[in-house]
Amino acid sequence: MTDSTLDPHTPAVTRPVPTGLAPEVSPLLLARALETVSEGSLITDAHRNTIYSNSAFTSITGYRQDEIVGTNCRFLQGPQTSPETIQHIRDALSAGTVFQGTILNYRKDGSTFWNHLTITPLFDDEGQVTNFVSVQRDVTDSVEERERLSHAASHDPLTGLPNREGTRRLLRRSLTSADESGAVVAVGLLDLDHFKAINDDHGHPAGDEVLIELGARIRGALRRNDHVARPGGDEFVLIVADLDPDRATQQFADVARRIRAEIVRPMTLSGGVEVAITTSMGVAMYPTDGVDSRSLYAAADRALYTAKERRGAVDWYELATPAPSAPPTMPTDATAEERFDYQGAPAHHVEGTLTMFMQPIVDLQTGSVTQFEALARIRRPDGSLLMPDQFLPNYTPEQLHEVFWIGIHNALDWVARWQERGHELSVSVNVPPELFASPDSAQLVIDALELTGVDPSRLSLELLETREIELSASDEAIDELVRLGVKLHLDDISSGYSTLKRVTELPFDVIKIDRHIFDNIHTRALHVITVLAAITKLGADFGYGVTVEGIENRERLEVSAVLGAHFGQGYLFARPMPPEDVVDWIESVSVPVVADRITTALGALAYHWSRMRGDGSQHPPRERCPLTAFFAGADRQISEVHDRMHDDPEGNAEAATLLTSWLMEEAAGRH
Known part of the structure; x- marks a missing residue:
């Protein structure tokens, strides 16, 4: 294919008509058609040298066809283009496979744009690559909107400072950097004294002004790699990084002195109202006062309490003291099954053995199974099974916590047993987020992992999407486990409670689509397909895996696989089974897949x-x-x-x- 062949201003060249085209469809007509499409199109030879570009490509990039013919389209790349994405493109082209992704490119005038790029190889009859065809679409608006929403999810709308989620991300990065460099990180919890009086005397708009001004002043007093955040209320969090281990206390004192000088400056609000601000702060040092965000916050909070009691004009902050004794751990004699004999609801007595039945989670493209979901059951003395909705409502919150902790340990114990039989499998366990409100919750999971010898990456926690996930302590415990390697799944995303905020506020690996999405699949098929496709696309855009529950027949399997879901589970593959049956099931069952055959x-x-x-x-x-x-x-x-x-x-x-x-x-x- 030559440049002149595709130039719409060049007379038609007589040549064989490609198979499948009517005789009147000439190369000239095809070229003119390409000129009308709104997406940029570029064609290269097998060596990736440009031989054609259409008008839309010029509109998007500013480069005319005569400027780029014969060149490699690397000219669209620049200093901010992701090296990883460039490598993915090279790997796909070298392998002769289709590349599809979003990449930051540069226009002729030097401005950047986000390009949704598809590159498809063309082959001759002998299977050799002859050309590459790329389609470019400017998706800058949608990418920037997604970034805006992500920023909104991690920043306080009043002050513009990072919120709780933003604080978590900043602290995670700071601790990781400290681990690599050996530096010390100081975490300060700063609280306004008598802030309620400002709201009561001058109104909430005045209180908002104070928070905005105070945040700006603190930010101006910090060094380049330090951060201030507002997780909520009248509390600010300081992250002072890169402190020298031998001089950390003095270096922090220098930063605190600058902050204090900014805080005590007179503050005049709208209407000429002048207010005096005093603050107290508790400070914890990483790694001496805590080894993770949860323990650092706890240490800083204890120090803040001491500072507020003293409330000195000079010594306005308090350094943390050693933490109290360690929290309780999982019992070392825990077994795979635990006895339960709880008096729950007044007229209902639950007695039996807690066990975790296992349901496979299937790769919808290959049919492989490497993960099971653990589902709690109680086996009664007569051999019958109680489902979760038959026994969980009868327990007090304290009893529920014990049920879940033993269930996690039970599931991990079986993962270790399967490994002994030569099967490297993972397990996911449903947990309510409030389970992690307890300060020792993360340590209990860590103890269970250490006791069973299971790698953290083989445990996934499925947080029920129908529950709130906003408790500070819960967030910190979850964050600690994620840093350790534990995976996080968002369960039942289509059950009616899902929001973009929920999806963005925690580092999920997988989102699970509730089985009830199929309830109206026969009467409102297009509506269900559209919703399922949208959720699957949402997962892909965020980089999450997507699991569809409720795959009970071939048609649900085909719909889920065709729309791009990664994984599925349901009765078509297997009902929940006793854990001792898992290995035999894996070794004997052939799981159905869609491949290229559609039958429904x-x-x-x-x-x-x-x-x-x-x-x-x-x-x-x-x-x-x-x-x-x-x-x-x-x-x-x-x-x-x-x-x-x-x-x-x-x-x-x-x-x-x-x-x-x-x-x-x-x-x-x-x-």
């Missing part, structure tokens, strides 16, 4: 919908389209409609609508 109307509808909506993947030729065999075995007339779609995929809207209607009726059982 719902699966076909999901595939057709995703292609019509433009999911970014190429439309396969008719002979490789998974719907060809499906329609051929279903109805001759509808098969012909499908053929028309392939003859004119961009322009045959009528055929697309006919296919959608037929598939919806078929899915609803009216054919």
